[in-house]
Amino acid sequence: MAYFRPPVPHESPTLSPTGADARSAASARIESLLSELRAALGEDAISTTRPDREAVGRDLWPRLLLESFAGPAEGPAAVVWPRSAAEVSLVVRRCAAHGVPIVPFGAGSGVCGGARAETFGIVLDLKRMKAVRALDPETLTVTVEAGCMGELFERRLERAGLTLGHFPSSIQCSTVGGWVATRSAGQCSTRYGKIEDMVVDLEVVTGDGVVRRTPPAGAPGTDWNGIFVGSEGTLGVITAATLRVHPAPAARRFRGWLAPTTEAGLEIMRRTLQAGHRPAVLRLYDPLDTRMAGQRSDEAAEGESGGGQAARLRAALEGAGDADAPAARALRALLAMPRAVNLAIGALPGQSLLVTVSEGEADEARATDEAIAGFARAVRARDLGEGPGRHWFAHRHDVSYKQSRVYRAGAFVDTFEVATTWARLPALYRAVRRALSNHVLVMAHFSHAYPGGCSIYFTFLGSGADRDAMLERYGRAWKAALDAAAGCDAVLAHHHGVGLSRASHLPRAHGPARRWYTALKATLDPAGILNPGKIYGPDDPTAAPAAGPSPLWGGGGGASPLGGAVPAQRGGGAEK
Amino acid sequence: MTLRWEPWTPTIGAGHPDPLVDRLTALVGIGRVAVLARAEGSPAPRALVWPESSESVQRVLRVVREAELPWTVVGTPPPFDPPDVAAGVVYVCLERMAGLLAVDETSLVAQFQTGIRWERAEDLLSRRGLTLGPLPGPVRSRTIAESIAENDRLRPSAAYGQLIEAIQGVTAVLPDGERARTVVAPRRATGPELTAAVFGTRHRGALVTEVSLQVWRRTGEATRRACAAADWASAAAFVRSCLCAGIRPAFVLASGRGPVELGFEVTSAAAAEALHRQIQAGGVTPRSRHDVLDALLSADPTEPAWRVIAVVPAARLSEAAVLVPEAICPDLGGPDATLWARRSPEPLVARHLVALGARVPGIPTGFEDLEATFLGHLSRRA
Numbered sequence: 028m029a030y031f032r033p034p035v036p037h038e039s040p041t042l043s044p045t046g047a048d049a050r051s052a053a054s055a056r057i058e059s060l061l062s063e064l065r066a067a068l069g070e071d072a073i074s075t076t077r078p079d080r081e082a083v084g085r086d087l088w089p090r091l092l093l094e095s096f097a098g099p100a101e102g103p104a105a106v107v108w109p110r111s112a113a114e115v116s117l118v119v120r121r122c123a124a125h126g127v128p129i130v131p132f133g134a135g136s137g138v139c140g141g142a143r144a145e146t147f148g149i150v151l152d153l154k155r156m157k158a159v160r161a162l163d164p165e166t167l168t169v170t171v172e173a174g175c176m177g178e179l180f181e182r183r184l185e186r187a188g189l190t191l192g193h194f195p196s197s198i199q200c201s202t203v204g205g206w207v208a209t210r211s212a213g214q215c216s217t218r219y220g221k222i223e224d225m226v227v228d229l230e231v232v233t234g235d236g237v238v239r240r241t242p243p244a245g246a247p248g249t250d251w252n253g254i255f256v257g258s259e260g261t262l263g264v265i266t267a268a269t270l271r272v273h274p275a276p277a278a279r280r281f282r283g284w285l286a287p288t289t290e291a292g293l294e295i296m297r298r299t300l301q302a303g304h305r306p307a308v309l310r311l312y313d314p315l316d317t318r319m320a321g322q323r324s325d326e327a328a329e330g331e332s333g334g335g336q337a338a339r340l341r342a343a344l345e346g347a348g349d350a351d352a353p354a355a356r357a358l359r360a361l362l363a364m365p366r367a368v369n370l371a372i373g374a375l376p377g378q379s380l381l382v383t384v385s386e387g388e389a390d391e392a393r394a395t396d397e398a399i400a401g402f403a404r405a406v407r408a409r410d411l412g413e414g415p416g417r418h419w420f421a422h423r424h425d426v427s428y429k430q431s432r433v434y435r436a437g438a439f440v441d442t443f444e445v446a447t448t449w450a451r452l453p454a455l456y457r458a459v460r461r462a463l464s465n466h467v468l469v470m471a472h473f474s475h476a477y478p479g480g481c482s483i484y485f486t487f488l489g490s491g492a493d494r495d496a497m498l499e500r501y502g503r504a505w506k507a508a509l510d511a512a513a514g515c516d517a518v519l520a521h522h523h524g525v526g527l528s529r530a531s532h533l534p535r536a537h538g539p540a541r542r543w544y545t546a547l548k549a550t551l552d553p554a555g556i557l558n559p560g561k562i563y564g565p566d567d568p569t570a571a572p573a574a575g576p577s578p579l580w581g582g583g584g585g586a587s588p589l590g591g592a593v594p595a596q597r598g599g600g601a602e603k
Numbered sequence: 604m605t606l607r608w609e610p611w612t613p614t615i616g617a618g619h620p621d622p623l624v625d626r627l628t629a630l631v632g633i634g635r636v637a638v639l640a641r642a643e644g645s646p647a648p649r650a651l652v653w654p655e656s657s658e659s660v661q662r663v664l665r666v667v668r669e670a671e672l673p674w675t676v677v678g679t680p681p682p683f684d685p686p687d688v689a690a691g692v693v694y695v696c697l698e699r700m701a702g703l704l705a706v707d708e709t710s711l712v713a714q715f716q717t718g719i720r721w722e723r724a725e726d727l728l729s730r731r732g733l734t735l736g737p738l739p740g741p742v743r744s745r746t747i748a749e750s751i752a753e754n755d756r757l758r759p760s761a762a763y764g765q766l767i768e769a770i771q772g773v774t775a776v777l778p779d780g781e782r783a784r785t786v787v788a789p790r791r792a793t794g795p796e797l798t799a800a801v802f803g804t805r806h807r808g809a810l811v812t813e814v815s816l817q818v819w820r821r822t823g824e825a826t827r828r829a830c831a832a833a834d835w836a837s838a839a840a841f842v843r844s845c846l847c848a849g850i851r852p853a854f855v856l857a858s859g860r861g862p863v864e865l866g867f868e869v870t871s872a873a874a875a876e877a878l879h880r881q882i883q884a885g886g887v888t889p890r891s892r893h894d895v896l897d898a899l900l901s902a903d904p905t906e907p908a909w910r911v912i913a914v915v916p917a918a919r920l921s922e923a924a925v926l927v928p929e930a931i932c933p934d935l936g937g938p939d940a941t942l943w944a945r946r947s948p949e950p951l952v953a954r955h956l957v958a959l960g961a962r963v964p965g966i967p968t969g970f971e972d973l974e975a976t977f978l979g980h981l982s983r984r985a
């Protein structure tokens with residue numbers, strides 16, 4: 028099999044000690060750390076076995092998945108399973124004393140490399156901290172430990188007639204702590220908000236090992252919740268969160284609209300939000316994604332070139348299994364000429380499917396649904412009835428499980444979510460689509476809408492003759508997409524976080540504002556042990572310990588997380 | 604002899620005795636630097652500067668840093684009665700940075716300089732058929748910069764959110780004069796929320812000079828409705844039931860020593876109708892008006908200001924309300940309830956509130972050490 032070659036060195040950089048002496052010193056320090064931890068926490072709280080280490084060695088960043096075709100990564104030196112905030116505190120203090128990096132780990136469903144382990148570090152897996160500590164149906168709050176799995180948590184709320192309203196597609200394989208750490212967004216965020224809108228307060232262990240509880244949202248003064256939400260384990264380990272919950276909706280209304288163009292669909296969304304309505308779901312597919320969602324306009328005959336390509340792609344994706352299956356070969360053939368296929372698809376009639384779900388009390392659900400209908404009719408969108416909404420709802424978690432088929436077929440798939448204001452949204456869509464088109468096949472949908480703007484969720488597929496070629500194409504696609512989004516002054520990560528996958532572009536995106544983060548990092552993680560190298564990349568000065576023992580690890584070896592050279596944009600966004 | 608700020612006008616060949624004054628004048632322009640007149644012998648501030656743009660704030664802060672002088676941001680020139688002015692300080696006054704810079708009518712985002720008062724910003728927007736939403740008395744005469752300095756939470760609104768949360772992007776000057784900006788977007792979701800680090804630091808983390816704000820189209824007139832509940836617990840339950848029914852009032856206010864009086868403002872006919880039905884459905888007694896709400900939303904800004912005196916876990920609200928019977932509550936129905944009063948609670952009362960799990964401004968949060976360290980790191984030149 029061309030796609031499974033013998034192991035080659037990692038291309039995504041790890042922070043490892045440089046030189047044999049440094050390595051053996053690092054190993055010795057880790058050994059003494061582990062014996063201290065075993066004595067304090069017990070044997071069953073720590074594992075150094077290969078399967079356990081491999082299991083927490085990486086998240087679902089597709090680049091790491093492609094790399095793993097050459098064999099699993101080494102993983103961390105050990106995995107530790109704390110049972111309480113006090114145990115987390117102990118681990119953090121001991122790691123700070125020894126200068127050993129810690130990567131907090133939820134369920135590893137992150138898609139940006141944020142939970143990728145360090146070979147000379149430990150992974151702190153929080154899944155034993157999974158209790159619902161308090162549930163108050165009267166004040167509609169719940170306090171839950173960070174390691175609680177999303178699906179189990181929501182079921183627990185459901186039994187009390189409540190909902191968090193947070194439904195990421197990964198709800199079955201992600202934790203509450205991971206949601207908070209990545210600033211996650213669920214499918215119903217338009218009604219219930221993103222996770223940051225749900226946080227009342229957090230229990231966090233900072234890099235000095237102190238267990239702290241943040242002041243409640245709404246209190247004047249520094250917004251510590253805002254600082255820890257989205258910090259991806261680099262500023263503190265989240266051990267519990269108090270969250271707002273809602274009564275489970277009494278009524279739900281589904282609808283589908285076929286807008287004459289993507290712009291017309293966006294107009295429906297914008298007007299709905301700016302009029303103050305909060306439907307649970309407003310999801311607009313671009314013309315190709317509309318086809319992939321199974322909706323095609325009457326006018327577009329399958330024979331016509333863009334429609335034909337779309338139909339072939341859909342069939343290939345559905346049939347793809349083994350790399351040698353005919354559908355898999357067809358998929359690779361399509362992906363081998365992305366420019367031509369994207370061009371043909373670009374000529375598709377612009378009709379775009381808008382799926383809506385309105386929920387709440389019966390009156391509110393009806394009023395929201397009717398308001399959307401008014402805006403839809405104003406742009407001459409066609410009412411498709413309940414079907415598309417109901418279909419989407421029934422299959423809303425399926426899409427992710429189709430991805431492994433793509434990899435088995437010898438191709439890759441990834442997503443890129445960005446956000447901007449309504450006025451700049453069409454230009455951002457065109458720029459990123461154009462940038463990706465040269466390398467991969469691209470489609471998009473617009474979801475997570477706000478009164479001021481919206482996010483775009485690009486899905487892209489690519490292939491290559493072998494694993495290395497795929498990695499190269501993957502890196503080029505990401506670099507082009509990030510350059511294009513940064514050029515449009517867009518937010519580079521709406522809800523997946525930064526991890527390693529976007530770290531190369533954060534300095535440019537943040538410019539001097541990055542100094543606020545750098546000062547926070549030095550304050551909250553003085554020994555520089557919390558998930559070093561994430562968010563701003565391995566050459567981030569904040570990745571090196573600011574105090575404490577001499578560093579255990581050296582530089583990142585110069586490779587970009589995207590493959591290829593690190594682009595020289597540092598400070599590019601600065602206004603002097 | 605009265606003291607006053609006297610703008611410095613240089614003449615050829617005659618510099619100001621304090622070279623800093625000439626230097627600042629060269630940077631920001633003639634008439635934009637003032638000194639304290641007739642202050643001989645008394646400890647006086649070094650100067651008052653009126654920058655007009657982010658660029659001139661940058662220039663001023665660079666010079667001030669070079670001279671290693673303390674600086675303070677003010678909305679208007681401070682009066683002279685001690686302790687209102689401090690010796691040796693350079694006052695950066697944002698009075699002349701009060702412009703509306705741009706409006707994106709598609710995204711409903713308006714860019715302002717932060718020296719503008721909220722009520723003036725609303726006035727400029729209303730000429731374009733736009734609004735910030737309700738402006739209760741305590742924020743009306745504040746500048747945007749003042750609200751950012753304290754990260755104030757004086758406009759809790761289910762329909763419009765906190766005013767401070769309407770900020771979609773900022774331009775700010777760091778203590779060493781470097782300028783930073785964040786992307787203008789509905790949610791600043793790239794990594795940690797960067798502005799969270801500097802809002803509420805009284806400008807010590809950065810002086811935010813421009814903001815892009817989410818605004819709204821003006822709809823019909825606002826409608827007010829009032830009712831009374833038997834006690835705080837049933838008042839909270841009623842507001843919660845309204846929120847759960849999808850009614851998002853522009854403003855809700857609760858007050859009262861015996862029965863709790865509730866006042867609502869809503870901005871759509873549908874919400875007014877739904878609220879009316881909810882009130883008629885029982886559990887509360889309809890009232891014709893709520894005087895405190897009326898006063899708060901149409902307030903005379905010269906009245907003594909309401910301010911946050913405690914943020915109380917909702918479950919302990921009844922007990923807290925007994926301790927400060929004169930307080931009003933503008934955010935009933937959430938997990939925490941904010942109490943406003945016109946003066947701070949006595950120390951003993953404050954301690955009781957803390958014992959109830961409340962956050963009381965001025966009482967340590969456990970994060971003070973971190974805030975001080977953070978500001979120390981930030982003021983070190985990168």
Ligand SMILES: Cc1cc2nc3c(=O)[nH]c(=O)nc-3n(C[C@H](O)[C@H](O)[C@H](O)COP(=O)(O)OP(=O)(O)OC[C@H]3O[C@@H](n4cnc5c(N)ncnc54)[C@H](O)[C@@H]3O)c2cc1C
Pocket residue numbers: 086087130131132133134135136137138140141142153173174194195196197200201202203204205206207208209210211212213214259260261263264265266427428522523524526558561
């Ligand atoms: C198929 C699929 C669908 C997805 N759909 C969505 C979606 O709809 N919406 C969405 O937002 N995301 C989605 N994601 C991305 C991912 O599920 C989220 O980022 C999720 O929040 C990660 O949670 P986790 O528990 O798996 O965290 P991990 O992957 O284990 O960790 C993510 C990051 O958070 C840090 N971290 C984890 N726990 C803690 C903690 N307790 N304290 C401090 N830091 C911590 C890690 O160090 C890492 O940097 C999807 C992913 C997949 C694979």
